[in-house]
Amino acid sequence: MLATTDCCRSMAAAHATLMHPPPPPAAIAKHSATRSSSWKILGFLLAIAFLVSCFFSSQLGYFHGMAAQANAGDPLDQAGQQKRIRKVSGEHVAAQYGDRNSTSSSKAAHGYAAAFDVGRIAKRCDYSSGKWVYDPSWEPPYNESCADIFKGWNCIKNRKCHARSHLQWRWQPTECDLPKLDALAFLTRFRNKSIGFVGDSLNRNMYVSLVCTLKSVARGFKKLRQFGADRGVNFVHYNLTVAYHRTNLLAQYARWKAKTPGPLEDLGYDDGYRVDVDVPDNKWIQAPRVHDVLILNTGHWWAAPDKFDPVSSPMLFFEDGKPILPPKSPEEGLDLVLKHMLHFVDAKMQSTAGIKFLRTQSPRHFEGGDWKDGGQCHRMEPLFVGEVDRFFNGQGFNGEVRNINKHLIQAVKGTSFHLLDITPMSELRADAHPSISAGKLHEDCMHWCLPGVTDFWNDMFFALFLDLDNYSTA
Ligand SMILES: *[C@@H]1O[C@H](CO)[C@@H](O)[C@H](O)[C@H]1NC(C)=O
Numbered sequence: 001m002l003a004t005t006d007c008c009r010s011m012a013a014a015h016a017t018l019m020h021p022p023p024p025p026a027a028i029a030k031h032s033a034t035r036s037s038s039w040k041i042l043g044f045l046l047a048i049a050f051l052v053s054c055f056f057s058s059q060l061g062y063f064h065g066m067a068a069q070a071n072a073g074d075p076l077d078q079a080g081q082q083k084r085i086r087k088v089s090g091e092h093v094a095a096q097y098g099d100r101n102s103t104s105s106s107k108a109a110h111g112y113a114a115a116f117d118v119g120r121i122a123k124r125c126d127y128s129s130g131k132w133v134y135d136p137s138w139e140p141p142y143n144e145s146c147a148d149i150f151k152g153w154n155c156i157k158n159r160k161c162h163a164r165s166h167l168q169w170r171w172q173p174t175e176c177d178l179p180k181l182d183a184l185a186f187l188t189r190f191r192n193k194s195i196g197f198v199g200d201s202l203n204r205n206m207y208v209s210l211v212c213t214l215k216s217v218a219r220g221f222k223k224l225r226q227f228g229a230d231r232g233v234n235f236v237h238y239n240l241t242v243a244y245h246r247t248n249l250l251a252q253y254a255r256w257k258a259k260t261p262g263p264l265e266d267l268g269y270d271d272g273y274r275v276d277v278d279v280p281d282n283k284w285i286q287a288p289r290v291h292d293v294l295i296l297n298t299g300h301w302w303a304a305p306d307k308f309d310p311v312s313s314p315m316l317f318f319e320d321g322k323p324i325l326p327p328k329s330p331e332e333g334l335d336l337v338l339k340h341m342l343h344f345v346d347a348k349m350q351s352t353a354g355i356k357f358l359r360t361q362s363p364r365h366f367e368g369g370d371w372k373d374g375g376q377c378h379r380m381e382p383l384f385v386g387e388v389d390r391f392f393n394g395q396g397f398n399g400e401v402r403n404i405n406k407h408l409i410q411a412v413k414g415t416s417f418h419l420l421d422i423t424p425m426s427e428l429r430a431d432a433h434p435s436i437s438a439g440k441l442h443e444d445c446m447h448w449c450l451p452g453v454t455d456f457w458n459d460m461f462f463a464l465f466l467d468l469d470n471y472s473t474a
């Protein structure tokens, strides 16, 4: 109970500091003359609003004051665009984002049976569509003392406001219950097995959640880094290994510079990144051979113009060692990479009856600017249903999520991959990011506090896994 208000005060102070703008990025430079004079006032008002909200938030319901600053001239509000995107991302919009009306619900009402039974009962349930239910009795599967939590994600230790109360929401699918991952059942089920997370830092976020969950019940474990993994843990009494392979694009890529005359040089390219669409990144090339279960992701780096600038450092796609001509857009490149990488895994795991998941895109929740333009995420409660589309309608700072999902959903068709669709549940959790508590120059509205939302991703992973009758540990 140590002074929530102190924590809030220091966040508000840091927040006020942030309000003094960094050198305006080119995109907003032309507005800076009018903006800079109002920055200080705005910052001051926001700091006040933040303090007030922190102080009252335990008594009062929802806090959406921060939204007020976000949307002056916001392109997100153009109805025509919304309509278009809605159509494009139909599959996702169709997932019913439940409303947040129910404010309390007792755990007893959802008595979780043994995970195995629930798995059978819940067969064919769509865990991805549902709503967040406020449930003060909800206990996270581990606590902030888990040593694997990356410093910037440990919101409780970093005294993020509401780091504890943000854990009092439980994901309630529409058609069934999502069983809480039973760590002992998990360890037993995966005895002598190996599970590999392959992807960007958001998959690491999920990996850490699983490791902490298992460590909360398993006493014996040792670090294990092998086969290109960035990190890994072996739970010795069960001989279960859980590992994380870091890769941004799944495919291999490297800096490319014009040298001798060549087809790309002839087209005027002199600098960029060579992306080999048919060559898996070294970090995980052995993963299909050594793991029994793989959870792959890619996404954020395909929409990261700060690294892959379309003009000064574009992605240049190569296939079979030769440049693809005419050069393809990142979206087309993503399709090619997904096609090759999923096929690669399919082929390599054919004989091992491995289970493969492709995780959908994790949403970001920047308001008032993108990550390096002062974007923030100071909400105290999940979004209302009606707010979600405005964040993710294809425009604005966070617009990429559903577009990337279209590619991912298309890519798994005709493969043996299962889609782990964590997007709808995550889109609602604008309140669940480290924000300024990450202690960085910019707010972190992309990764998730731990314990937190990715715990539910793992619940969904295990529930889906149990639904796949064919897999046997024998
Ligand atoms: C929301 O809750 C109120 C009060 O509990 C209830 O009267 C209302 O019907 C609910 N609305 C929906 C859409 O469930």
Ligand SMILES: *[C@@H]1O[C@H](CO)[C@@H](O)[C@H](O)[C@H]1NC(C)=O
Residues within 6 Å of the ligand: 191, 192, 239
């Ligand atoms: C695990 O592997 C060891 C050695 O390969 C074997 O002796 C043991 O029976 C296996 N346990 C299970 C549950 O498969």
Ligand SMILES: *[C@@H]1O[C@H](CO)[C@@H](O)[C@H](O)[C@H]1NC(C)=O
Residues within 6 Å of the ligand: 192, 193, 194, 239, 241
């Ligand atoms: C542990 O599991 C791995 C497979 O993940 C297996 O190759 C190895 O033999 C097992 N070791 C023991 C001691 O059971």
Ligand SMILES: *[C@@H]1O[C@H](CO)[C@@H](O)[C@H](O)[C@H]1NC(C)=O
Residues within 6 Å of the ligand: 142, 143, 144, 145, 215, 216
């Ligand atoms: C956190 O969890 C560990 C077990 O994983 C336990 O030993 C410890 O007492 C817990 N700490 C708090 C503050 O609850």
Ligand SMILES: *[C@@H]1O[C@H](CO)[C@@H](O)[C@H](O)[C@H]1NC(C)=O
Residues within 6 Å of the ligand: 468, 469, 470
């Ligand atoms: C289960 O096994 C049957 C027969 O081997 C196969 O046809 C089917 O595709 C499998 N189902 C899944 C979900 O893997």
